[in-house]
Amino acid sequence: MLTITSIRNGIVIDHIRAGLGIRMFYQLGLDKAGYSVALIMNATSTRMGRKDIIKIENSVDFDITMLALIDPNVTVNIIEDEHIVRKVKPELPERVENIITCKNPRCITSVEKYIPQIFTLVNRELGQYRCRYCDEIYTVGKD
């Protein structure tokens, strides 16, 4: 397996469903990061078969609730002095604005771009959100 040096201080986002790592990478703005960042795709995992991992060095200041919107099953490890000091499971927020985009082509948000994209959580277990305008359902990890 491809090896990447472990980090001293920072965050490791683990157990990302294979293929979703790149979306998180961009969502967190890591493409513009000025510090060391690694995106590992298709790593072997005993539990998941294949998974993606993101390692971020020297920065912990992220809104991790956003990660749950892409894949609610990720684990966020906070690393200090090469040890995991905290494991965090991101929780789905009740309401999200301008993160999810409505995929219904008939939705008014597809033509009137000044409108904020607003979704509210309707089913936490299934990870389902509903568009405020057209009621389209967005399922976390699937859409």
Added chain:
Amino acid sequence: MLKGRHLLDPTDFSPGELDEIFDFADQIIQTPDQFNHLCDPSILATLFYEPSTRTRFSFEAAMLRLGGKVIGFSEPMSSSVAKGESVADTVRTVACYADIIVMRHPKEGAPRIASQYSPVPVINAGDGGHLHPTQTLTDLLTIRSAKHQLGGLTIGCCGDLKFGRTVHSLIKAASRYPGNKFVLISPAELRVPDYVTADLASKGIAYQEIERLDEVIGNLDVLYMTRVQKERFFNEDDYVRLKDFYILNADKMRLARQDMIVMHPLPRVGEIAYDVDDDPRAYYFKQAKFGMYVRMALISKLLGAC
């Protein structure tokens, strides 16, 4: 309190608030002349971003019969919308001139945007395949007038139940009244979407899905017919095999109860034979009239005129 409210979704108003509208509609039906100056000084604007002559006439006739006045456009090409004006800007401008706004729009959720920018009440007159709440109010008033109740009924919905938004809205609205049961009659490929049946199941409401109308018509208090379009079928064979199941005619009416009513949002294309029209149980043209009365009551209540 209904004054100043918007109507975007048929369940925006509680059953109690709907009763207030229906009670007032009943008064108008009894003595229409008494209300023909009720909205005298007011102006209703009809913003129709796609043509729907029937719905627009119903709203305009309702306002005119209340003594009010009407402005608006019936297709966007003839207005500032053609120059690319946003819904938010159009609504804020029109609200300077009108006291109440009726909006029809091909995009889903457009009336909600309008309501967020409008200082006057906004009524959704249909947004894409999404909602059409005044059709639902029409349907409920029709049932209430014929049956003198909105609960304890067996309601059959027949035809294209997959794409028929009027049926989805009616089921959602009627499921708020106790004791209603639903019989969903359609070909397998045109069944109601799963979220509709999941919603009924979660509320513990009885429903049955079946392919043939003649097998269940004798159990129904209300039969709600919808169009079955040939192009919705997966193949020609299925269409030929099934289409007659969904055509109501005098023969099938003989199997129905004497007090069943037949409803249809109109226009029909052949799913109700003309030999049903003279049957006293045929309510679809009366339904159109109830549609105007319920809009009269709705406009009056939202304007605070009564």
